[in-house]
Amino acid sequence: MPPRYEVVIGLEVHAQLLTESKLFCSCSTRFGQQPNSNVCPVCLGLPGSLPVLNGQAVRLALRAALALGCTIHETSIFARKNYFYPDLPKGYQISQYEEPLATDGWLDIESESGTKRIRIHRIHMEEDAGKNVHGMGGDSLVDLNRAGTPLVEIVSEPDLRSSSDAAAYMRALRDVLLFLRANDGNLEEGSLRCDANVSIRPFGQAELGTRCELKNLNSFKFVQKAIDSEVARQTAIVDAGGRIIQQTRSFDPDTGTTHTLRSKEEAHDYRYFPEPDLPPLILPESLVTEERNHLLPLPAALRQSYVDSYGLSTQAAATLTQHPEFIAYFEAVRSSFDQPTKVANYILTEVMRGASVHGLSASFNVTPSQVAEILELVDSGVISGKQAKEVHLAIENSARMPREVVQERNMKVVSDAGSLEPLCSDVLAKSSAQVQQYRSGKKGVLGYLVGQVMKSSAGSADPKLVNEILVRLLEQN
Ligand code: ADP
Ligand code: MG
Numbered sequence: 001m002p003p004r005y006e007v008v009i010g011l012e013v014h015a016q017l018l019t020e021s022k023l024f025c026s027c028s029t030r031f032g033q034q035p036n037s038n039v040c041p042v043c044l045g046l047p048g049s050l051p052v053l054n055g056q057a058v059r060l061a062l063r064a065a066l067a068l069g070c071t072i073h074e075t076s077i078f079a080r081k082n083y084f085y086p087d088l089p090k091g092y093q094i095s096q097y098e099e100p101l102a103t104d105g106w107l108d109i110e111s112e113s114g115t116k117r118i119r120i121h122r123i124h125m126e127e128d129a130g131k132n133v134h135g136m137g138g139d140s141l142v143d144l145n146r147a148g149t150p151l152v153e154i155v156s157e158p159d160l161r162s163s164s165d166a167a168a169y170m171r172a173l174r175d176v177l178l179f180l181r182a183n184d185g186n187l188e189e190g191s192l193r194c195d196a197n198v199s200i201r202p203f204g205q206a207e208l209g210t211r212c213e214l215k216n217l218n219s220f221k222f223v224q225k226a227i228d229s230e231v232a233r234q235t236a237i238v239d240a241g242g243r244i245i246q247q248t249r250s251f252d253p254d255t256g257t258t259h260t261l262r263s264k265e266e267a268h269d270y271r272y273f274p275e276p277d278l279p280p281l282i283l284p285e286s287l288v289t290e291e292r293n294h295l296l297p298l299p300a301a302l303r304q305s306y307v308d309s310y311g312l313s314t315q316a317a318a319t320l321t322q323h324p325e326f327i328a329y330f331e332a333v334r335s336s337f338d339q340p341t342k343v344a345n346y347i348l349t350e351v352m353r354g355a356s357v358h359g360l361s362a363s364f365n366v367t368p369s370q371v372a373e374i375l376e377l378v379d380s381g382v383i384s385g386k387q388a389k390e391v392h393l394a395i396e397n398s399a400r401m402p403r404e405v406v407q408e409r410n411m412k413v414v415s416d417a418g419s420l421e422p423l424c425s426d427v428l429a430k431s432s433a434q435v436q437q438y439r440s441g442k443k444g445v446l447g448y449l450v451g452q453v454m455k456s457s458a459g460s461a462d463p464k465l466v467n468e469i470l471v472r473l474l475e476q477n
């Protein structure tokens with residue numbers, strides 16, 4: 001039975017900006033430190049302390065807004081969002097409300113029905129709260145290391161139409177932010193999380209249904225699961241003739257279901273007012289121009305250009321553009337060995353095996369110059385593809401260059417006819433069936449025969465030469 005209701009979703013994504021220090025003080029933002037070790041009077045909200053805005057956070061937020069095609073507002077205003085919660089020591093969060101940094105952008109996603117443009121409503125800056133830790137000896141404790149960490153909140157229009165759309169959007173956003181080096185993409189460390197607003201409506205109805213907001217989803221899988229379960233809940237209510245009540249709900253990964261947190265708060269509940277301790281944020285023209293001029297093509301555009309101008313497969317292009325360090329690696333090899341397809345294949349099959357990624361950094365066990373030299377050696381016929389694998393193993397995690405290994409092991413391709421001819425005759429003698437086939441016109445068996453000779457030479461023979469010798473011998477008698 002086709003679904004009767006259209007699913008409508010808008011996401012509010014919170015992304016940590018990758019700065020050394022917090023948004024309004026000089027405390028470190030480093031993850032995994034001793035609880036309450038990265039705190040000071042400002043982020044503890046002690047009386048008399050004053051916030052000072054972190055310029056690098058502004059730069060990164062601006063970079064994200066530009067990359068997402070937003071209109072940048074020269075002037076934006078910080079506001080106090082007042083609420084009480086133990087992880088919020090000041091009793092308010094400094095955020096932007098009526099006048100955000102940027103509005104009206106977009107991000108393309110790959111959905112089941114092809115590429116889809118998701119509109120972005122607004123992007124604003126705000127500080128993160130601390131973290132309540134429950135259950136230690138029955139007590140709840142508060143760790144304020146996170147309090148004051150710079151975030152951007154990226155709010156989409158309700159343009160997403162399925163849970164997989166939502167996960168795709170979050171993935172695409174992560175790729176962009178990682179690529180800009182604005183966020184480290186570590187969802188498991190809380191660097192990126194989202195609230196999903198979900199409603200349903202009968203197909204064809206223009207008016208939006210009543211939504212529920214699912215709080216703090218911190219993995220792509222949870223986004224999808226939480227939305228699926230919420231859609232099922234809403235569908236059952238509407239089918240039974242009930243009405244959806246606007247609510248804030250929380251997702252429990254253990255049961256895969258959502259439950260009520262509170263009835264939806266309204267903006268006036270927060271008693272927003274302009275932050276008296278901070279002047280309006282006025283972006284210097286030079287900063288905007290500088291960031292605009294340095295914008296690089298985003299992952300999706302780069303992917304397309306790898307396919308169009310380098311002839312890579314979509315799959316290869318997608319994998320290579322997954323991480324900024326993969327892109328840098330690919331470009332580094334290509335700058336000394338300019339055959340993109342061969343470079344891409346080699347990286348995907350040989351280099352990725354030994355690669356490890358953490359956030360924005362990646363490490364490899366061979367260098368781009370070592371790889372370029374291996375490719376060069378194969379391409380110029382000095383070593384065979386099989387020998388290349390041996391060379392690769394020999395240079396992993398070392399500074400040795402492929403040429404040294406080739407020399408030391410005397411690994412050159414056997415390319416003198418004198419020593420290859422006996423191998424070829426030998427193979428022909430053992431393959432009378434194939435020889436007969438060849439002579440009766442089935443030239444295709446040549447490939448098999450070449451393969452046999454390569455095998456008996458342990459991969460060291462020059463395949464082109466083997467081919468020639470075999471043809472000569474087969475035509476001879
Ligand atoms: P808030 O009250 O949470 O500040 P907004 O009205 O700005 O909210 O909307 C927050 C998010 O909810 C946006 O991403 C928006 O697209 C989405 N949204 C708004 N109305 C609906 C709806 N009826 N169904 C689904 N998503 C919605
Ligand atoms: Mg909200």
Ligand code: ZN
Nearest residue numbers: 025027040043
């Ligand atoms: Zn501090």
